[in-house]
Amino acid sequence: MPAYQPMALHLETERLMLRPWAESDADDVRALHAERGGGTPTIEDTRELIAKQLATTEQTGLALLPIRRRDVGDFIGYCGLIVGRSTFDEPEIAYELYKRVHGNGYATEAARAVLDAAIATGRTRLWATVGSWNAPSFRVLEKLGFERSHVTTNDRGDVVWLTRALP
Numbered sequence: 001m002p003a004y005q006p007m008a009l010h011l012e013t014e015r016l017m018l019r020p021w022a023e024s025d026a027d028d029v030r031a032l033h034a035e036r037g038g039g040t041p042t043i044e045d046t047r048e049l050i051a052k053q054l055a056t057t058e059q060t061g062l063a064l065l066p067i068r069r070r071d072v073g074d075f076i077g078y079c080g081l082i083v084g085r086s087t088f089d090e091p092e093i094a095y096e097l098y099k100r101v102h103g104n105g106y107a108t109e110a111a112r113a114v115l116d117a118a119i120a121t122g123r124t125r126l127w128a129t130v131g132s133w134n135a136p137s138f139r140v141l142e143k144l145g146f147e148r149s150h151v152t153t154n155d156r157g158d159v160v161w162l163t164r165a166l167p
Contacts (some may be wrong), residue, residue, distance in 0.1 A: 002089065004121045006061030007081055011113040018065035018079060018110060020057070021050045025066050032098060056082075056085035061121070062091055067110050076101045079110035081118055086127040087160075093118070093128050095140070107140045115144055119167045126166060132158035 001065045011018040026046045034040035041049070055065040064080035077097030084092035093114055097109050118126055128146055138160075146162040153159065 002122065006060060007121050008117045009057070009058075009063055009065065011065065011117055013109045013112075013113050014072055016082055016106060016110055016113070017068045018113060019068050021053050021066055022065065023050060025075060026050060028066070029078075032075075032077060032096060034097060041159070054116055060088060061086075064094060065114075067097065067106065069106075069152060071129055076106060077110075079107070079114050079124075082112060084127075085129050086163075090123065090125045090127055090163075091118070093126050093141075095137075102136060102150070107136075108143050111144055115164075115166075124166050128162045128164075130160050130162065131156065132160055134147050138162075 005014055009020050010100045026043055029050065030040055030043065030046045033046070053064055060083065062081040062083065064078050064082060066075055067079055068075055077095065077099075079093075079095035081091040082094050084094060086092045093111060096109055099109075101116075115126070126146075127149075128141050131139065132151070141162050141164075144164065146164045149161045149163045150159050151160050
């Protein structure tokens, strides 16, 4: 099994900062999850989710990181690497941002920083999975050089798998 460097947990771009989760992120995460529809998770469940994320990072060296805008410091979403539907050797890039900040290039900017962090771990390929309806996510991944691989179906519809060789 290849040895990988842990993913950098402090990433900065021109406009964004990505840092590890803190318990103080719980209210922001609850609001982001509520925006998906299907209700708002409890504060306890959200704190548990954050604790699980931190434990997973400790165990795997991969992380989903909260995204904050540098100029105002507000939480706008998260981006990072997960095992998800993929594998430890070829993890998935994942991101979710508040709808109010869509269309400003933040997802692409954060994902590009995470892509660079993935390259630095020594991995040779990343995956992304996207609901077939999610055109904005396809645009982000296209800009980062991801290419469609195949489609699977789950209870919510078609899931498109994309991949990108690293570096």
